[in-house]
Amino acid sequence: MKVETKVGLLALVSLIMVAAFAYAMGFIAPFSNTKELNVMFNFAGGIEEGSPVRVMGIKVGKVKSITFDPEHKMADGEEVKLRLTITIDKKAWTSVRKDSKFYINLAGVIGEKFLEISPGNAAAGEFANGDYVRGEDPPRIDQLLSQGYGLAGKVIEILEKNEGSVTNTIKQLDALTTNFNRTLVLLDKTTKNREVSRLLDNAVKISDDMAYFTTNLRSKKAEDTYDLVHKLLFRLEPMDAPAIKKFLQEEGVRARIF
Amino acid sequence: MMTLLADTFWGTFTGPFRRKEFFQQLYFVANRSLFIIVFCVCFAAVVTILESSFHMKMVIQNDAMVPGFAAVLILRELAAIVTALLLCSRVGAGYASEVGTMQITEQIDALKMLGIDPINYLVIPRFFACVLGGILLTVVSNMTCLFAAMMISQAYLGYTPGMFISSMHRFVQFKDVLFAVIKGACFGGVIPLVACYFGFNCQQGAEGVGKATTNTVVVASIAIIVIDFILSYTFSYLY
Numbered sequence: 125m126k127v128e129t130k131v132g133l134l135a136l137v138s139l140i141m142v143a144a145f146a147y148a149m150g151f152i153a154p155f156s157n158t159k160e161l162n163v164m165f166n167f168a169g170g171i172e173e174g175s176p177v178r179v180m181g182i183k184v185g186k187v188k189s190i191t192f193d194p195e196h197k198m199a200d201g202e203e204v205k206l207r208l209t210i211t212i213d214k215k216a217w218t219s220v221r222k223d224s225k226f227y228i229n230l231a232g233v234i235g236e237k238f239l240e241i242s243p244g245n246a247a248a249g250e251f252a253n254g255d256y257v258r259g260e261d262p263p264r265i266d267q268l269l270s271q272g273y274g275l276a277g278k279v280i281e282i283l284e285k286n287e288g289s290v291t292n293t294i295k296q297l298d299a300l301t302t303n304f305n306r307t308l309v310l311l312d313k314t315t316k317n318r319e320v321s322r323l324l325d326n327a328v329k330i331s332d333d334m335a336y337f338t339t340n341l342r343s344k345k346a347e348d349t350y351d352l353v354h355k356l357l358f359r360l361e362p363m364d365a366p367a368i369k370k371f372l373q374e375e376g377v378r379a380r381i382f
Numbered sequence: 383m384m385t386l387l388a389d390t391f392w393g394t395f396t397g398p399f400r401r402k403e404f405f406q407q408l409y410f411v412a413n414r415s416l417f418i419i420v421f422c423v424c425f426a427a428v429v430t431i432l433e434s435s436f437h438m439k440m441v442i443q444n445d446a447m448v449p450g451f452a453a454v455l456i457l458r459e460l461a462a463i464v465t466a467l468l469l470c471s472r473v474g475a476g477y478a479s480e481v482g483t484m485q486i487t488e489q490i491d492a493l494k495m496l497g498i499d500p501i502n503y504l505v506i507p508r509f510f511a512c513v514l515g516g517i518l519l520t521v522v523s524n525m526t527c528l529f530a531a532m533m534i535s536q537a538y539l540g541y542t543p544g545m546f547i548s549s550m551h552r553f554v555q556f557k558d559v560l561f562a563v564i565k566g567a568c569f570g571g572v573i574p575l576v577a578c579y580f581g582f583n584c585q586q587g588a589e590g591v592g593k594a595t596t597n598t599v600v601v602a603s604i605a606i607i608v609i610d611f612i613l614s615y616t617f618s619y620l621y
Binding site for chain 2: 127128130131134135137138139141142144145146148149150151174176236
């Protein structure tokens with residue numbers, strides 16, 4: 125093999141290696157099968173070009189570019205100045221609907237930032253390629269810290285101003301806890317008292333007797349007795365008091381009885 | 383040295399281009415050095431990724447980001463500098479002894495007598511061969527380095543190639559490869575210039591050739607490291 129051929133082969137191999145590397149890393153995409161969306165934010169919170177785009181946790185694209193667009197206004201008139209152009213694979217494109225939400229999310233504690241798309245309802249229409257959509261601005265940790273710092277300052281101020289009353293309240297709480305503990309000790313002693321124990325035993329016996337009694341009441345015999353009493357009462361009801369009195373005071377009845 | 387550099391650049395535009403000599407030198411620089419460079423950078427990559435993992439585990443008890451930043455380290459620094467230093471040892475020493483021997487045996491004077499410009503005849507083909515060879519070898523060593531890192535991270539750290547590439551996505555840019563290629567070209571260009579300079583100024587005798595060879599390796603290695611710093615510093619403004 126000629127020297128030129130060997131050198132040419134090496135050059136070809138290195139070119140192929142670079143091309144393969146660029147394709148694997150997504151720097152070149154000759155067989156691209158993606159569509160684009162412009163997601164507008166007012167705060168991007170650390171997302172960068174090349175950050176992944178995920179739908180339902182699966183990577184389906186990446187952030188292609190981040191640009192400032194100071195003149196841009198959304199359809200409702202809101203000024204949103206940061207444009208993230210994202211690419212989404214065509215296979216996932218149908219899952220992204222007009223009511224989808226676009227969040228900037230963080231993978232793990234020190235993980236990377238990525239753009240999460242919550243899939244929308246099938247009833248909402250699909251986006252067209254290159255549409256503009258409003259993203260959900262991520263919470264600003266610096267603002268939260270600043271607010272927390274202010275809150276802590278106020279708490280300290282309140283404590284300093286009411287130092288006497290706070291000390292008093294703590295003392296009273298302490299006394300209350302001591303009393304409560306004493307009460308608990310007394311209660312404990314009481315439950316161990318013999319009289320109480322006997323009382324409880326009796327209560328158990330009574331409840332046993334009651335159980336026996338009520339069991340008997342549920343028997344067939346008891347039901348028959350109840351029916352008979354009911355019938356008797358039904359018969360006695362139309363009889364008024366003077367009639368019963370007259371009947372009982374009649375001589376005939378007396379003579380028959382005695 | 384500066385005169386030699388200026389003459390080389392001037393000769394690039396004026397003199398005849400010696401194609402056959404250029405290909406011979408490119409073959410000597412690139413193809414003949416390929417195996418040793420690939421072999422060495424693979425081991426360097428293995429050490430890099432294992433050490434990175436060890437240190438990350440020591441600091442944050444997690445080495446999830448190691449493939450990504452080890453890949454950046456390999457692309458930006460390691461592969462290019464290891465390749466250049468190996469080239470310096472092999473090619474630089476070879477050129478210095480070759481040109482030095484020609485100098486002490488008065489072959490260079492003979493060339494001049496024949497009306498052949500020694501710079502055009504000796505330096506320019508070697509310069510271009512080393513520049514192109516540096517580029518090709520840097521690309522190949524970068525890619526094999528990454529491949530070796532990927533293999534070793536799968537074998538010892540438990541990261542699959544997919545996880546490795548995914549982690550690389552977060553850190554690696556195409557600029558890294560581009561800057562590595564520029565570094566390779568610059569390092570490659572330094573080696574023949576230093577070697578030919580010491581070769582042309584070689585003292586008489588075997589001792590002179592030995593000294594020229596030693597000086598070439600020392601000066602070229604220092605020059606490579608200094609140029610690496612300058613280029614890294616310059617590129618840091620371009621990220």
